[in-house]
Amino acid sequence: MTIVATDIVRIAVVDKARGYWTNVGRRLMRDPVSVLCAVVLILIALAAIFAPYLSLADPFLGSMIRRLRPIGTPGYPLGTDELGRDMLSRLVHGGRLSLLIGLLPVVTAFVIGTTLGVSAGYVGGFVNQTIMRTVDVFYAFPSVLLAIAISGALGAGITNSLVSLTIVFIPPIVRVAESVTTSVRGLDFVNAARASGAGPLTIMRVHVLGNVLGPIFVYSTSLISVCMILAAGLSFLGLGTKPPQPEWGLMLNTLRTAIYINPWVAALPGAMIFTVSICFNLLSDGMRSAMDVRS
Amino acid sequence: MLAFIAKRLLLVLPVVFAVALVCFMLVHIAPGDPLVSVLPPDASAQLAEQMKRAYGFDRPLPVQFGIWLWKAVHGDLGTSIASGRSVAEEVFRAVGNTLRLAFLAAFLGFAFGALFGFTAGYFRDSWIDRVVTIISIAGVSMPHYWLGMVLVIVFSVQLGWLPAVGAGPGGWAWDWDHFQHIILPAVTMSVIPMGIVTRTIRALVGDLLSQEFVLALRAKGLNELRVFKHVAKNAAPTTIAIMGLQLGYLLGGSILIEFVFSWPGTGFLLNSAIFQRDLPLLQGTILVLAMFFVFLNLIVDVLQAAIDPRIKRG
Numbered sequence: 001m002t003i004v005a006t007d008i009v010r011i012a013v014v015d016k017a018r019g020y021w022t023n024v025g026r027r028l029m030r031d032p033v034s035v036l037c038a039v040v041l042i043l044i045a046l047a048a049i050f051a052p053y054l055s056l057a058d059p060f061l062g063s064m065i066r067r068l069r070p071i072g073t074p075g076y077p078l079g080t081d082e083l084g085r086d087m088l089s090r091l092v093h094g095g096r097l098s099l100l101i102g103l104l105p106v107v108t109a110f111v112i113g114t115t116l117g118v119s120a121g122y123v124g125g126f127v128n129q130t131i132m133r134t135v136d137v138f139y140a141f142p143s144v145l146l147a148i149a150i151s152g153a154l155g156a157g158i159t160n161s162l163v164s165l166t167i168v169f170i171p172p173i174v175r176v177a178e179s180v181t182t183s184v185r186g187l188d189f190v191n192a193a194r195a196s197g198a199g200p201l202t203i204m205r206v207h208v209l210g211n212v213l214g215p216i217f218v219y220s221t222s223l224i225s226v227c228m229i230l231a232a233g234l235s236f237l238g239l240g241t242k243p244p245q246p247e248w249g250l251m252l253n254t255l256r257t258a259i260y261i262n263p264w265v266a267a268l269p270g271a272m273i274f275t276v277s278i279c280f281n282l283l284s285d286g287m288r289s290a291m292d293v294r295s
Numbered sequence: 296m297l298a299f300i301a302k303r304l305l306l307v308l309p310v311v312f313a314v315a316l317v318c319f320m321l322v323h324i325a326p327g328d329p330l331v332s333v334l335p336p337d338a339s340a341q342l343a344e345q346m347k348r349a350y351g352f353d354r355p356l357p358v359q360f361g362i363w364l365w366k367a368v369h370g371d372l373g374t375s376i377a378s379g380r381s382v383a384e385e386v387f388r389a390v391g392n393t394l395r396l397a398f399l400a401a402f403l404g405f406a407f408g409a410l411f412g413f414t415a416g417y418f419r420d421s422w423i424d425r426v427v428t429i430i431s432i433a434g435v436s437m438p439h440y441w442l443g444m445v446l447v448i449v450f451s452v453q454l455g456w457l458p459a460v461g462a463g464p465g466g467w468a469w470d471w472d473h474f475q476h477i478i479l480p481a482v483t484m485s486v487i488p489m490g491i492v493t494r495t496i497r498a499l500v501g502d503l504l505s506q507e508f509v510l511a512l513r514a515k516g517l518n519e520l521r522v523f524k525h526v527a528k529n530a531a532p533t534t535i536a537i538m539g540l541q542l543g544y545l546l547g548g549s550i551l552i553e554f555v556f557s558w559p560g561t562g563f564l565l566n567s568a569i570f571q572r573d574l575p576l577l578q579g580t581i582l583v584l585a586m587f588f589v590f591l592n593l594i595v596d597v598l599q600a601a602i603d604p605r606i607k608r609g
Contacts, residue, residue, distance in 0.1 A: 136310065155326060252440070281432055
């Protein structure tokens with residue numbers, strides 16, 4: 001944790017020249033791995049969003065006589081699942097829910113965690129103690145256990161799994177936001193703003209947020225891959241999406257019994273989760289080094 | 296040193312209390328009546344009231360928490376609603392299997408992670424470094440429950456070398472009959488810690504090698520092996536911290552893997568508790584796993600202080 005924190009703080013105190021984000025973007029574009037990952041992710045996202053217009057087979061329409069066809073069957077390029085539904089169509093349609101439940105918790109946690117962390121770091125004192133000690137409690141649970149415990153207690157369903165994942169990702173974001181804010185708070189330009197009469201809200205919004213959002217954002221992007229895996233994992237256990245909705249984690253679960261008949265079709269949804277998660281990880285790594293001016 | 300341990304022990308008490316409170320609240324954030332799974336659907340209001348009193352759900356929350364905590368401290372985690380057996384008994388029967396699996400996975404993950412990490416950090420920017428980086432990124436991005444399925448497909452379904460599910464006949468014993476069952480789940484679980492340990496050690500070793508004391512050691516004429524010993528010593532405290540955390544994640548996060556391999560551990564117990572809405576069992580299992588995690592963190596802190604004298608002064 002400490003390595004991550006100092007690393008991020010180092011990014012934070014880099015003086016912000018004009019067009020900083022343009023520079024970061026340009027540096028990112030020069031990294032072939034990041035570009036490739038971005039392209040793959042955009043393609044998967046576009047396919048998922050426009051799935052109903054792609055003239056694919058109906059993802060809900062099964063057929064008892066065409067169950068578990070292998071990959072490459074004419075008319076079914078990726079085979080069929082245990083109820084005879086077209087795998088290609090289900091994988092593309094499944095991206096809609098899978099990407100949503102992988103991204104939304106991190107986005108929500110980013111907003112809530114940044115608010116809490118920046119307030120804790122800037123105000124300090126009692127507010128800081130209250131927020132940070134509460135966060136410490138959640139650190140006493142392994143994240144997978146916490147997610148499963150909360151959504152298990154709340155009961156199965158997409159909303160509940162979204163809530164539990166958001167709760168899991170708030171504490172780490174609060175910690176990072178707090179440590180970055182604390183390091184920025186003592187810098188000269190914040191003191192100068194205070195001396196010139198700016199109120200705490202103005203200072204937080206104009207002077208602090210501008211300097212801490214970048215590092216918090218990069219840290220949060222590194223959580224997306226974890227969230228994708230966990231969200232699909234909850235569905236895999238039967239705690240998230242309900243059948244017959246196409247979603248990668250749930251598809252992996254229902255195809256589990258098919259591994260003795262048609263193993264490679266059964267493994268396809270997992271391959272999608274893996275691809276998306278590795279792309280987010282590499283992209284986040286690329287962004288981190290693009291923002292780190294030392295290199 | 297003793298003073299440090301005493302201070303850490305004192306600090307752990309409020310954490311233990313808060314963890315217990317969160318576990319207790321789990322039952323009460325749950326929608327619906329916790330007794331809904333034991334009562335017949337046509338139960339009279341009087342019977343429901345009676346059951347409520349029998350399980351103590353009619354008292355005010357803080358009182359319930361007090362009673363629950365007092366019992367938990369004395370090893371009584373309540374009664375499983377579904378099976379009627381003692382929760383503590385159920386959890387302790389399962390926890391052995393989880394510990395065995397987690398420790399074997401940790402051993403594999405840490406050994407390979409350390410090997411890969413040191414090699415990559417030492418030969419920074421070589422082809423070895425690049426290969427290791429790819430392996431570690433794949434490791435941390437892996438949906439491990441899927442890897443488990445793929446390993447079952449390859450080694451159980453297609454090659455027929457290893458069994459796909461279960462922990463072998465009867466209780467555990469260290470013979471091939473049982474050991475062959477633990478190989479696939481342990482390998483599957485070791486992938487994430489392997490990736491994280493590799494990444495951490497690679498970054499650490501790379502940073503350490505560019506520091507001036509390494510230059511001084513080399514200038515003094517030490518051979519590479521001795522230099523390496525110094526680097527390893529400096530990397531040890533952080534490495535131990537990461538490994539401790541990962542072992543904790545393995546203990547608490549094994550539920551998905553135990554589900555894939557039908558491994559009869561705490562994760563399997565949790566899974567059945569969730570789907571039978573057996574809230575006392577859910578509560579008890581999570582409490583025990585979280586306690587393991589808290590005390591593992593405590594041990595790591597003490598170990599770190601024992602290795603690194605700079606921590607005690609701070």
